[in-house]
Amino acid sequence: MGEATTCWALIPIKPPGQGKSRLSGALDAQVRSRLVEAMLKRVADAARASPAIQRVCLLSDPELRCAAPLAVLNDAGGGLNTALEAAMATLPQPAPDRIVVIAADLPQLSPQDLTMLATVSPRTIAIAPDRHGMGTNAISLPITAAQRFRFQFGTQSFIAHRHEADRLGYSVETMLSDGLEKDIDEPADLPDAEVCLQEAL
Template identity: 40%
Template structure:
């Protein structure tokens, strides 16, 4: 089985706008960059840097083995669909999409998304149980799976799996649930700051 991990990434200057009331632009940029690095490191340790792809913006100092895929227009769902097409052509038999804002994620969390039966998909909900922080899709069974990131994505992704007859397993791990969207989430990322926030 050839598993790839795809991390969609915005430029740090546009990431985490909802934290503007709690963090300066400097701290938001630094936090976004450090969370992206954490996700890259966890994915690289789990599957090897040669099986990690970033779709969208990538920092200049990433490992040369990491594949950078240009982001098409159309937002996150279109970007992940494009990445799936690219990686399927590279021989991927499983694609894990991993959020770039998981400050506590480690390799073991990523491995939990890869170690599924060949015909089974996996989903890691956010802390509220409504969003999706990671998806693990087997190929070619999930080539026609429609990504539905956005509000209420967890339920929509479960429904999409049912639509195409794909078994879906929930992956309940603390670090995969703890994304950083709102100021109330920031305690989970405190260890990543160069300067402590207020």
């Protein structure tokens, strides 16, 4: 595998109170909010502990305050895909050689998962699908691809992102691990967030 000279991690996060509505049948709003914060901290800590990641940023409202002292890139609105494309066009300079967009709800994520994503070959886009093989929990892009990439987060985003990589002429590597696959969307997923959930209760 190749090595990127510099790699940043970018974690999109919704404003407080707007995340994990599908868990409302199992957790009240206050616990959901604390769970979101605990999972974000776990993801950010994993990214900061990876020797292949030089900078960790959030994509959110610039007024966001979180426990981890992270740079916040402005979410320009219009939905996640539009906000990501705007962020790629306005990254602080000097921009990195590679950027990893990683979901904030991966409570089993490890530094090794981030290192795996950051160290693919320069002409490769790495995609980590969710546990169902349908969504995308992380995507690693060379910066030259990131600035032209049409993000497709949403239903069937894994295959859509593969097609987009093909359109741009990049090879695709699928990244699989428990830490990358196990996002928390439904009440049935909560056992995978046991440690974070205990912190939230």
